[in-house]
Amino acid sequence: MAATLTIAVPSKGRLKDNADALFERAGLALRKTGHERGYSGVMQGLDGVEVAFLSAAEIVHQLESGRVHMGVTGEDLVRETLPDVETSVEFLAPLGFGRADVVVAVPDCWIDVARMADLEDVAAQFARAHGRRLRVATKYLNLTRRFFAKAGVAGYRIVESVGATEGTPAAGTSELIVDITTTGTTLKANHLKVLEDGLVLKSQAHLFAARNAGWTDGALTLRNAILDRLSKAV
Known part of the structure; x- marks a missing residue:
């Protein structure tokens, strides 16, 4: 099925390892599609979610522009990069790593x-x-x-x-x-x-939502499902 929601996660380093482990514990394992070094993937256990594997810094820019619905990155990068944080992103949940x-x-x-x-x-x-x-x-x-x-x-x-x-x-x-x-x-x-x-x-890693993304009813339903699963795994 076509993607209803896009979530960006770190593509390398400790943030990636910790994010992978967290989503795995939540029953939402992140898997790349196509080439192993590619930048897109899926979230197992939840249809309709596209995963974008990006650098932690790039995730901030994608959130700001609304090209992704949700993203995992560090609060320090968000507050350093975005001139008006509250109008660009919503802090959904602290994730307990990247402190x-x-x-x-x-x-x-x-x-x-x-x-x-x-x-x-x-x-x-x-x-x-x-x-x-x-x-x-x-x-x-x-x-x-x-x-x-x-x-x-x-x-x-x-x-x-x-x-x-x-x-x-x-x-x-x-x-x-x-x-x-x-x-x-x-x-x-x-x-x-x-x-x-x-x-x-x-600072620590957070799950953020982009205020400028296209939030359809389907995307909101998936967002709530991801939040519910992660809250039990953090």
């Missing part, structure tokens, strides 16, 4: 810097001493700008990170970072500490 915190971390030798409020003082001193703003290395440009603005910190500039963000202060390419962490071990290994109020976002 990580987006945090502000500074060198642990900055003994007088414990909170975001301290950063503005440091920024002013740094500008007087060096003639430039503090550099914040991050992949989370939008989350960083919003968080720093809310904290009243303005004396900084963002250095977009394309590699290992936690290594940039030691390398001399930034003074502090905003990055994702799960255990904090990597931060400690790079002599960084998280500010006491430096938790930007506590």
Whole structure:
């Protein structure tokens, strides 16, 4: 039968492995159709569902445009990418995996810097001493700008990170970072500490619904069936 609902799931990495295991437990095993390296599949146990295997980042864009009805991806990617989250997607369910915190971390030798409020003082001193703003290395440009603005910190500039963000202060390419962490071990290994109020976002994988998708009665019925099955498997 023709697909009534399209759901996007991660195509690689731990998110894929965890999503596969979750849907398997729910009796909704995800299976690729055609070539093993293809990008489409089916959901066993529920007719009318097409599965799109995409990168976690691409899933966010597909949700925003409404080209898929539902998607599994990280909250950090959704909040970083979408300018107006609530009008684009609906948070259907946290899935209990892909947990990580987006945090502000500074060198642990900055003994007088414990909170975001301290950063503005440091920024002013740094500008007087060096003639430039503090550099914040991050992949989370939008989350960083919003968080720093809310904290009243303005004396900084963002250095977009394309590699290992936690290594940039030691390398001399930034003074502090905003990055994702799960255990904090990597931060400690790079002599960084998280500010006491430096938790930007506590993220995990969610099941999202696209508000702009074509929600027919059939698609809504399938959505409710998937949610019901997953709620018993999470």
